[in-house]
Amino acid sequence: xxxxxxxQINRPGGFADDYSDMxxxxxxxxCLFYIALIxxxxxxxxxxxxxxxxxxxxxxxxxxxxxxxxxPVEVVVAPPARSPENPKAAPPxxxxxxxxxxxxxxxxxxxxxxPAPQKPAGQQEQTEARTRQARLYFIAVKPDGEIQLKxxxxxxxxxxxxxxxxxEALLTGPTAAEVGQGLMSLVTPETKLRRVYVKExxxxxxxxxxxxxxxxxxxxxxxxxxxVVYSATEFPTxxxxxxxxxxxxxxxLGPEGIFIGKPLSRDSFGK
Numbered sequence: 001x002x003x004x005x006x007x008q009i010n011r012p013g014g015f016a017d018d019y020s021d022m023x024x025x026x027x028x029x030x031c032l033f034y035i036a037l038i039x040x041x042x043x044x045x046x047x048x049x050x051x052x053x054x055x056x057x058x059x060x061x062x063x064x065x066x067x068x069x070x071x072p073v074e075v076v077v078a079p080p081a082r083s084p085e086n087p088k089a090a091p092p093x094x095x096x097x098x099x100x101x102x103x104x105x106x107x108x109x110x111x112x113x114x115p116a117p118q119k120p121a122g123q124q125e126q127t128e129a130r131t132r133q134a135r136l137y138f139i140a141v142k143p144d145g146e147i148q149l150k151x152x153x154x155x156x157x158x159x160x161x162x163x164x165x166x167x168e169a170l171l172t173g174p175t176a177a178e179v180g181q182g183l184m185s186l187v188t189p190e191t192k193l194r195r196v197y198v199k200e201x202x203x204x205x206x207x208x209x210x211x212x213x214x215x216x217x218x219x220x221x222x223x224x225x226x227x228v229v230y231s232a233t234e235f236p237t238x239x240x241x242x243x244x245x246x247x248x249x250x251x252x253l254g255p256e257g258i259f260i261g262k263p264l265s266r267d268s269f270g271k
Contacts, residue, residue: 129157134166137230138174138183139223147186147223149230152178163203163235164196170231186223188213194247201239202263203232206247218256222269225253229264240265 134156140148152174158165171193173185190210197204205228214220229241240263243253251261 129159131155131157132162134162134169135231135234136166136170137227138178139186139227140182140184147219149223149226150183151230152183161196163198163232163238164193166231166234167193167196167205167228170227185227186214186216186220187211187227188224195244198237201237202242203235203238203240204242204244205232206244209246211243212245212250212253214254218254218258221254221256221258225258225260225264226269229268230266233266 132155133153135151135153137149137151140150142148154169154175156162156165156169170185171187171191173187173189174183188210190208192208192210193205194208195204195206211224214224216223225243228243232238232241242263243250243260249261252258253260
């Protein structure tokens with residue numbers, strides 16, 4: 001039996017063949033293991049491709065395989081030599097642009113003015129402003145305090161109502177030159193002339209409510225009435241004046257009770 005077993009051990013090629021088979025099996029298993037590992041890594045990469053790419057970009061790993069671009073070649077264009085005729089000529093730019101065209105000059109068309117429409121002679125005379133020398137009455141105060149009525153002659157412009165224009169000039173007050181001569185008006189500056197019309201020698205003068213008041217009392221109210229009545233009766237067609245307040249006839253003027261319920265003339269003041 002010993003010999004039989006020894007013969008099996010020393011059988012030519014028996015042990016060497018077994019070792020070779022085991023080596024091949026180990027090599028095959030190793031290859032299969034690496035292949036399986038590569039496939040597993042590939043599967044994992046495919047499922048996490050986006051995340052892996054973000055990690056590579058953040059760590060700068062991808063820059064190692066990028067080809068660096070070559071630096072652009074700088075082209076230098078030498079400016080042309082300045083000619084003596086134009087020493088301040090500017091060098092042409094590298095990116096020439098089309099020159100702007102000058103804007104067209106304004107065209108001035110001269111047109112003949114149209115002739116003014118002709119108006120009838122009578123109508124033209126009514127609309128054109130005319131001037132008359134009007135006598136206006138103001139107040140002067142004497143050294144002893146007495147109020148004195150004084151008149152001035154002044155040019156007044158009017159169109160078709162000379163009495164209205166004259167009374168409006170009176171309400172405006174004296175000019176600077178007239179003030180320098182000591183003249184003043186006692187008609188309240190807030191007074192407005194609302195309407196004027198003349199009927200049978202009586203001028204109806206409609207004033208605003210402000211005409212009713214005067215800071216100087218009865219003497220001031222009398223003076224302002226004299227200014228109005230004397231200025232209005234300078235017209236030959238006016239003999240007396242009826243005072244209206246806001247379009248209505250009033251019996252008395254001011255708290256002192258100056259009667260204005262009937263037309264007033266120059267004789268009403270005893271002068």
